[in-house]
Amino acid sequence: MADLQQLRRYAIAQSLFTPTTLAAAVRRLGFVQADPIRSPARAQDLILRHRVKGYRAGDLERRYASLNIEEDILYAYGFLTRPVWRLLHPRNTSELPKLHKKVLDVVCRFGRMHPRELEAHFGRERVINAWGGYSKATTRALEGLHHRGLLRIAGRENGIRVYESASSHTNPLPPMERLRKLILVVAGILAPTPQTRLQATVARHKRIVPGLGSMKTVLDDLVHTGELQRERVDGVAYVWPAAKLAADEAPPRVRFLAPFDPLVWDRQRFEHFWRWPYRFEAYTPPARRVRGYYAMPMLWRDGIIGWANASVVAARLKLEIGFVGKRPAERAFRSELEREIAALEDFLNLKHVQQARD
Numbered sequence: 001m002a003d004l005q006q007l008r009r010y011a012i013a014q015s016l017f018t019p020t021t022l023a024a025a026v027r028r029l030g031f032v033q034a035d036p037i038r039s040p041a042r043a044q045d046l047i048l049r050h051r052v053k054g055y056r057a058g059d060l061e062r063r064y065a066s067l068n069i070e071e072d073i074l075y076a077y078g079f080l081t082r083p084v085w086r087l088l089h090p091r092n093t094s095e096l097p098k099l100h101k102k103v104l105d106v107v108c109r110f111g112r113m114h115p116r117e118l119e120a121h122f123g124r125e126r127v128i129n130a131w132g133g134y135s136k137a138t139t140r141a142l143e144g145l146h147h148r149g150l151l152r153i154a155g156r157e158n159g160i161r162v163y164e165s166a167s168s169h170t171n172p173l174p175p176m177e178r179l180r181k182l183i184l185v186v187a188g189i190l191a192p193t194p195q196t197r198l199q200a201t202v203a204r205h206k207r208i209v210p211g212l213g214s215m216k217t218v219l220d221d222l223v224h225t226g227e228l229q230r231e232r233v234d235g236v237a238y239v240w241p242a243a244k245l246a247a248d249e250a251p252p253r254v255r256f257l258a259p260f261d262p263l264v265w266d267r268q269r270f271e272h273f274w275r276w277p278y279r280f281e282a283y284t285p286p287a288r289r290v291r292g293y294y295a296m297p298m299l300w301r302d303g304i305i306g307w308a309n310a311s312v313v314a315a316r317l318k319l320e321i322g323f324v325g326k327r328p329a330e331r332a333f334r335s336e337l338e339r340e341i342a343a344l345e346d347f348l349n350l351k352h353v354q355q356a357r358d
Contacts, residue, residue, distance in 0.1 A: 002231045006245045007192050007238060008273050008302045014191055014243075015263045016050055016255070022059060023067055025051040026081060030185055032060070033078040033260040034071070036159070037282055039294035040310045040317065040348055044079060046258035046296070049347045057348055064155055071153040071161070072146075075186060075201045076260065087182050088205070089149035089169040096148075103141040104150055104165075112154050112164045115139045175211035179218050184241065187228060189262050190269075191240035195219070195230065197266050198239060236272060250302035254336040256310070256344060257297045264297045264304070274304040276324050291322060300333060310344065317341075317350050 017028060025048060026032060035043035041057040049055045060067075060079065070085040071078070080088075096104070099122075106121050107113045118138040142163050145151040152166040172178065182202050187193060190201075199215050206212045222228040223239070230239045257264050259280045264270050271277050278297055281289045292309035298321070299305075306323035319341060327333075 002233055002238070002245055004233055004273065005302070007233060009248070009250055010192060010240070010243075010245045011263060011269075011273070012250050012299070012302055013248075015261075019051055019053045019055075022048065022052045022055065022063060026060075026067060026069055026079065029189065029262070030084050031074045031078055031080050031189055033076045033262075033265070035260055037294060039282075040312050040344075043258045043260045045347075046256075047261050049343075050255055050257075050261075055347060061156055072149075075190075075204075075265075084185055086169065087173070087178050087185065090172060091205075092148055097141075097144075099137060100141045100144055103138055104145055107142075107145075107151060107163055108165045112162055113142075114157060114160065114162050115142060118142070176213045176218065179206075179212045179215070180222065183215075183219060183222060184227065187239055188241050190266060192238040193240070193266060194269055194272075195237040195239050197268060234272065252301055252332050252336060253299070254333065254340040255299040256308045256340060257299055257304075259294065259296065261297075263299070270297075270304070278304075278307075292320065295322075300328060300336070312348065312350065315350065317345055317348065319344075 019025070020028070029047075029051070032044050032047055037043070044060050045055070045057045048060060049057075052059070064079075068082055069079050070082060072080055072085055072088055074080055074084065074088070102122070103118065106118065115136065115138065119136075122138045142151060142161075146153065146161075146163065149166055149169055151163045154162045154164040156162060173181070179202070182205060183198065186201055187198055190198070199219065203215055206215065219228070219239070223230045226242050228239050229242050230237060232238070264278065267278060278295075279290070281291060281295065282293050286293075291307050295307040295309050297304045297306075298308050305325065305328065306321060308322075309320040311318050321337075
């Protein structure tokens with residue numbers, strides 16, 4: 001029978017694996033969540049820096065074309081390996097709107113297309129977007145075609161997505177097999193994950209991928225065949241890909257984790273594992289923030305004991321650290337904290353740090 005400490009150690013060991021090459025790390029993860037906020041770097045870079053040797057901020061975007069990966073939505077928007085991406089398509093096979101058909105035709109005829117280049121063909125008509133603001137109708141069409149898998153992201157120019165025609169999704173897996181593999185992919189990335197969270201995360205694909213079968217039936221079958229393990233800890237049913245739970249102690253390392261790192265992504269699991277509520281507060285009014293604009297959970301051994309807010313001011317790293325309880329008094333913690341700060345500076349190509357008192 002598993003206990004909470006075993007689950008925590010397994011989560012850390014399977015997610016924070018020994019750093020490797022960028023291509024190998026992306027393949028092992030299967031998915032890297034993206035976010036445009038830089039504080040002090042984008043989420044995808046903060047996630048990869050712990051898993052890639054010598055990683056520097058922006059490496060993923062610089063090497064995107066050579067990595068055989070795609071941008072799309074799995075349980076959030078991010079970067080996926082091609083095998084995972086193919087599981088998501090085809091999706092939403094309803095008739096294309098007229099503008100979408102025209103935009104698709106232009107991109108197929110002319111190749112790589114920046115959104116502003118479409119203005120020469122379609123003008124600058126604007127529409128209200130999902131957030132109540134305005135965006136160009138052609139940009140919305142590009143996004144819709146990308147969501148359907150008819151276009152792919154070829155790269156970025158100053159952070160703006162550049163589109164091109166995607167390869168056709170021929171001979172997709174039967175719906176039940178697609179659902180089976182999707183469950184295994186998400187369960188592997190977030191392992192061990194509460195079963196309710198896994199079901200809710202994968203269920204969103206059932207609304208847009210035609211014909212996917214019963215979530216509970218497939219999940220129960222994966223447990224029955226031994227591809228997934230399921231155990232109840234403190235009344236919570238956890239599932240993970242069949243594997244022996246890590247029994248060794250977590251390494252004595254300090255790590256500042258991105259708010260969207262797979263180790264901390266599930267806030268329900270976070271609170272169960274580490275006994276305090278972590279919230280992403282970038283969109284919380286400043287007066288109501290508890291831990292800061294972009295507080296990064298701070299891992300020490302197998303505990304998340306606090307957080308760090310980091311920003312770059314005048315080419316220097318400014319760091320504010322907070323603790324849920326008492327700051328560890330061990331000399332090992334102090335030296336590991338300094339090592340993590342130095343690693344963050346290297347990642348950002350900085351040389352000096354200003355650390356606020358905690």
